[in-house]
Amino acid sequence: MAFSDTGGHDLRIVTRLPKSPTGIEGFDQITTGGLPTGRPTLVCGSAGCGKTLFAMSFLVNGATKFDEPGVFMSFEESNDELAQNVASLGYDLPALIEKKKIVLDHVRVERSEIEETGDYDLEGLFVRLGFAIDSIGARRVVLDTIESLFSGLSNQSILRAELRRLFRWLKDKGVTAVITGERGEGSLTLQGLEEYVSDAVILLDHRVVEQVSTRRLRIVKYRGSSHGTNEYPFLIDEDGMAVLPVTSMGLAHGASTERASTGVARLDTMLGGQGYFRGSTILVSGTAGAGKSSLGAHFVDAACRRGERSLVFLFEESPQQVVRNMRSLGLDLQPWIDRGLLEYHASRPALHGLEMHLSLMYRAIERVRPTIVVLDPVSSLLSVAATGDVRATLTRLIDHLKTQGITALMTSLSHGKTELERTDAEISSIVDTWLLLVTLESSGERNRGLYVLKSRGMGHSNQIREFLLTDHGIELVDVYVGTGGVLTGSARLTQEAKERAAETAQQQEIDRKERTLARLRTALEAELASLRAKFEAEQADLATGIEEERARIARLRDDQQSIAESRQADTDNNGSERRNQRHVDKRRSRKR
Amino acid sequence: MEMTEIGPGAASAAPVEVEQILRLYIAGQTPRSVKAFANLKRICEEHLKGRYRIEVIDLIQNPQLAAGDQILAVPTLVRLLPEPVRKIIGDLSNTDRVLVGLDVRPAS
Numbered sequence: 001m002a003f004s005d006t007g008g009h010d011l012r013i014v015t016r017l018p019k020s021p022t023g024i025e026g027f028d029q030i031t032t033g034g035l036p037t038g039r040p041t042l043v044c045g046s047a048g049c050g051k052t053l054f055a056m057s058f059l060v061n062g063a064t065k066f067d068e069p070g071v072f073m074s075f076e077e078s079n080d081e082l083a084q085n086v087a088s089l090g091y092d093l094p095a096l097i098e099k100k101k102i103v104l105d106h107v108r109v110e111r112s113e114i115e116e117t118g119d120y121d122l123e124g125l126f127v128r129l130g131f132a133i134d135s136i137g138a139r140r141v142v143l144d145t146i147e148s149l150f151s152g153l154s155n156q157s158i159l160r161a162e163l164r165r166l167f168r169w170l171k172d173k174g175v176t177a178v179i180t181g182e183r184g185e186g187s188l189t190l191q192g193l194e195e196y197v198s199d200a201v202i203l204l205d206h207r208v209v210e211q212v213s214t215r216r217l218r219i220v221k222y223r224g225s226s227h228g229t230n231e232y233p234f235l236i237d238e239d240g241m242a243v244l245p246v247t248s249m250g251l252a253h254g255a256s257t258e259r260a261s262t263g264v265a266r267l268d269t270m271l272g273g274q275g276y277f278r279g280s281t282i283l284v285s286g287t288a289g290a291g292k293s294s295l296g297a298h299f300v301d302a303a304c305r306r307g308e309r310s311l312v313f314l315f316e317e318s319p320q321q322v323v324r325n326m327r328s329l330g331l332d333l334q335p336w337i338d339r340g341l342l343e344y345h346a347s348r349p350a351l352h353g354l355e356m357h358l359s360l361m362y363r364a365i366e367r368v369r370p371t372i373v374v375l376d377p378v379s380s381l382l383s384v385a386a387t388g389d390v391r392a393t394l395t396r397l398i399d400h401l402k403t404q405g406i407t408a409l410m411t412s413l414s415h416g417k418t419e420l421e422r423t424d425a426e427i428s429s430i431v432d433t434w435l436l437l438v439t440l441e442s443s444g445e446r447n448r449g450l451y452v453l454k455s456r457g458m459g460h461s462n463q464i465r466e467f468l469l470t471d472h473g474i475e476l477v478d479v480y481v482g483t484g485g486v487l488t489g490s491a492r493l494t495q496e497a498k499e500r501a502a503e504t505a506q507q508q509e510i511d512r513k514e515r516t517l518a519r520l521r522t523a524l525e526a527e528l529a530s531l532r533a534k535f536e537a538e539q540a541d542l543a544t545g546i547e548e549e550r551a552r553i554a555r556l557r558d559d560q561q562s563i564a565e566s567r568q569a570d571t572d573n574n575g576s577e578r579r580n581q582r583h584v585d586k587r588r589s590r591k592r
Numbered sequence: 593m594e595m596t597e598i599g600p601g602a603a604s605a606a607p608v609e610v611e612q613i614l615r616l617y618i619a620g621q622t623p624r625s626v627k628a629f630a631n632l633k634r635i636c637e638e639h640l641k642g643r644y645r646i647e648v649i650d651l652i653q654n655p656q657l658a659a660g661d662q663i664l665a666v667p668t669l670v671r672l673l674p675e676p677v678r679k680i681i682g683d684l685s686n687t688d689r690v691l692v693g694l695d696v697r698p699a700s
Contacts, residue, residue, distance in 0.1 A: 108662050115693035118628075118682035123619040124651060124663035131655035153665070153681075 017224040020068070020140070020176040023061025024054070026243035030228040031219065035200060040167050040177040042197040044188045045204030050215060050236055051180040052077070053089065054204065055142040057241045058178050060091045062140045063101035068176075070140035071103045071132040075148035079104040089240045103132045109152025116154055122162040126169060133175060141170060141177040147191045167196050188220065199223045205231070209385075214353030217243055233355030244359035255279065255457075260372070260407055261306075263298030266476035267435075270452055270461035276433055277457060278371075279405040281398050283428060285379075285412040286437030291448055291469055292411035293317070295435070296374045297326045297333065298474055299409050303372045304336035311370035312344050313361060315380040319344035330472040343368050354385045354393045361397060365406070373401060377411040378427070395430050432456045437467060440479075440488045447488035450476060466492065612636075612644040612694065613673040619666045620652045624683050628667035631684035639696050669693075 019033030028034045035041045035058070043051050059070035074082055082104060083093040096102040105128060133141065146163065153159055170177045179197055181189030188194045194201055201220040206213060216231040234243040259274035268275045276282055276299075284292045300310045314322065322344070323333050336342035345364050352360065365373065375397075381390050394410070401408045412427070428434050434453040439446045448467035452460045465476040466488045480487035480495045487495050616632055618625035629648065636644045651658050651666065661670050665681040671694055680693040 105659055107664060109664065113677065113679050115678065115680040115689055116682050117680055117689040117693070118631075118685035119624060120665040120667060120682040121624075122664055123666045124617060124658050124668065125665075127619055127651040127655045127666075128658040128663070131658065149664070 019225070020062070021066060022058045023065045024057050024241050024243060026232070026234070027217070030232060030243065031222065032226060035176055035178065036222070036225070037176050038171065038174045039199040040170050040179055040197045041200040041202065042179050042181055042189070042193055043202045043204065044181040044183055044194070046183040046206065049183075049204040049206040050234070050241065051204055052082075052144050053086065053236055053241055054202075055144050055178045055180055056082070056086050056091065057089070059102060059140055059142050060086070060093075060096065062176075063096055068139035069101050069103075069136040070142065071105065071129065071136075071138045072142045072144065073105045073107060073129060073132070074144050075107050075109065076145055078106045078108075082106075088238065089236070090238060091240075100136045103136055103138065105129075105132050109149060111152050111154075114152070120155075120158065122149075122159075122166070125162075126166065130173075133173065139175055141173075141175045142180070143177065144180045145182060146179055147181055147189065147193065150191050163193070164196050200225075204234075209353065214355050216355070233353070233359050235356060235359055239363075242359070242363065244355070244362055256405060260299075261302045262295075263300075263302030264295070264474045264476065266465065267295075267450070267474075270463075270465065270476070271433070271455055272458040272460055276407060276409075278407050279402055280407060280432035280456070281401070281430065282407070282409045282433040282435065283412060283431040284409060284435045284437065285414050287414055287439050290437035290439055291467055291474065292413070292437060293322065293376050294326070294329055294469060294474055295437070296376055296409050296411055297322070297329070297331055300342060300372060300374055301326075301331050301333065301336070304333075304339075304341045307341070308371040309340075309368060310336075310342050310372040310374065311364060311368045312342070312374040312376065313364075314344060314346040314376055315349050316377065318346050328471065329469060329474070343370075349380045349384045352384075354381060354389055357381065357384075358393050358397055362400065365401070365404070371406060373406050373408045375408065375410040377413050379411075379413040391427055391430070394427055398430055428454075438464075440466075442488065443491045445489040445491070447492075449479065449488060611673070612640055612671060613647075614644060614694075615647045615649060615661070615670045615672055617649050617651060617658070617661070617663045617666055617668045617670065620650065625667055627685070628669070628683040631687075631690070632669060635684065635687055635690050639691060640694075671695075 018037040019031070019035065020037045021028045021034035043054055045051050056072065059072055062068040062070050072082070077085065086093060093102065093104065097104060107125070107128070129141070132138065146166075149159055149163075150156070167177075167179075179193065181191070181193045183203075184190035184192075188201060188203065198221070200222045203218045203220050205216045205218070207216065208214075215234050215236070217234045218231045219227045219229065232243050234241060256278040258278040259276065260278050261275040262268050262271065282299075284295050286292050296312070300312060303310045312319075312322075317325075319337075323337070326333055333342060337344070343364075345360070347357070347360070349357070378390070378394060381393070385393070398408060410427070410431070433455040436451045436453045438449045438451070440449045441447075448469070449464045450467040451464050452462070464479055466479045468475040468477060477492075480492055614632070614636070616629060618628065632646060636646065649657055651663065657663075661668075663670075667681070667683060669680040669684060669690075671678040671680075678693055678695070680690055684690050
């Protein structure tokens with residue numbers, strides 16, 4: 001009718017397939033809304049893969065979160081067993097039954113008690129289901145596992161016809177149904193239920209690879225809706241069931257220019273003076289005991305000092321161990337833990353598969369909402385999966401962290417010189433900053449060195465620094481680079497001593513020369529003084545002589561004057577003066 | 593008729609003759625329900641005359657009773673007494689199988 005009204009060319013009027021949210025974390029995301037409303041969905045998988053829990057989560061969440069009461073018709077477990085089993089997920093079935101939110105109906109089919117004679121149908125089942133649905137106004141129905149009927153009743157053709165009728169009847173009732181089915185050889189279910197339930201088919205899987213089990217979920221079919229086609233890991237724990245859509249988010253994340261201190265002042269300097277970019281990913285790789293974890297702890301400590309939240313995933317040590325070890329570096333992390341700024345998650349890599357690790361990390365990150373995440377060490381994940389898988393997993397994790405602007409520091413253990421960059425190379429291309437911690441062996445010692453191998457988007461030091469773990473934290477010192485290679489440790493100390501000695505010698509030489517100069521200057525001055533004294537003595541002597549000479553001349557003149565006066569000479573004074581002068585000159589030259 | 597005469601005679605060998613309490617579940621007056629009831633009535637008259645009681649429950653009218661006796665298929669005949677409880681599903685058209693189901697006559 002809608003089509004004829006619009007002339008058949010405006011298809012937007014077609015309403016999108018209505019969906020009923022399952023309330024299962026992540027599942028509604030990958031199905032863009034949940035299960036198809038008013039239609040049956042087949043959930044299949046092998047024994048113990050979580051079919052019943054999936055169905056029960058769908059039902060309980062419907063009753064508690066979406067105000068849609070539900071009927072759980074169990075063909076395997078009794079009501080008490082069911083209630084007990086899901087109590088571990090935090091579902092209180094008796095209370096929900098009490099509140100008329102849920103009806104449990106256990107259908108028990110015992111072949112030994114049943115004799116079949118002649119024609120029959122399953123109207124009894126319809127009546128029971130219809131009664132249960134009507135009694136609480138149920139919108140959701142679970143049939144778990146209806147295939148059990150095939151072992152209880154022998155007339156297959158009646159069964160098949162009746163199941164077909166049942167699924168149609170459920171659709172007519174308009175209830176959203178989940179039908180579980182056991183996985184069969186070469187088919188999705190043992191009895192080929194997928195032929196009858198064709199709207200949506202979900203496959204659950206529980207695989208064990210190298211002794212590590214991972215639960216996975218795949219949407220095989222979802223008629224009329226787009227959906228993720230990947231296999232998604234899911235987990236079942238005390239918080240219920242969660243599917244983890246850990247697909248790569250693409251590369252649309254923003255890039256912050258803000259920096260976060262590394263917690264080591266000298267390292268900040270090496271990284272353009274301010275530390276790591278916020279939201280970037282840092283890889284710290286190095287051999288055993290190179291100080292990778294310590295570097296991580298400094299970063300965390302610095303963050304906590306700024307009042308930021310940090311989350312650390314440990315794959316090899318326990319939190320207590322880390323706290324104790326860091327105390328020896330003068331870092332006390334316990335107060336941060338007590339104040340809720342720092343949280344540790346420790347798990348052995350082999351405890352879960354990669355996917356599960358990733359999932360758990362997502363969950364923890366979601367809950368804690370940290371600004372800093374440390375993974376220590378990512379290389380141990382290689383023990384549970386192939387390198388390519390680890391890389392893929394870490395890429396997804398990094399993408400996830402980047403979209404949230406979380407700075408991540410990963411440590412990675414490299415085993416030896418030849419393998420130094422093998423594992424790291426796999427992940428190095430996805431990190432922004434790569435610090436390499438190396439052990440430098442020389443003169444019978446191992447010492448630690450640190451390089452910045454790369455650091456995207458910032459100027460950084462190209463020099464190797466010696467890396468010291470002291471009782472007051474990490475210290476970076478310059479190393480000596482000479483013809484004999486890089487000197488560290490006591491070789492560096494020797495070199496330092498040598499340089500100091502050389503410096504002292506030079507200083508002494510300078511001092512010696514300065515002293516000589518001073519002595520020369522003193523000598524010069526003494527000589528000058530004696531010369532002056534001599535000069536002054538002679539000067540005085542000569543001056544006296546001159547005076548005496550002058551006095552004699554004066555006396556002589558006086559004598560001549562008095563003689564002339566006595567002779568009463570009348571010559572003028574001038575003429576006699578000149579003659580007298582000549583007379584004196586003659587006498588003087590004669591004297592010589 | 594002769595068969596019924598023999599019946600009690602053979603049964604008299606047993607120390608106590610127990611009454612059969614039977615319950616027939618149906619869903620509405622369908623041809624199959626009617627047929628099942630007719631078959632049951634006939635078999636009881638032939639083999640358990642005077643030693644049986646039949647209760648008919650229509651699930652359309654009393655749907656809440658279906659869960660109690662674990663009814664799935666209809667028609668279902670439930671033998672409540674004597675113990676153990678036995679169930680016979682179908683329109684009861686095979687008399688021999690009904691008798692086996694009711695433990696009236698050992699299987700041949």
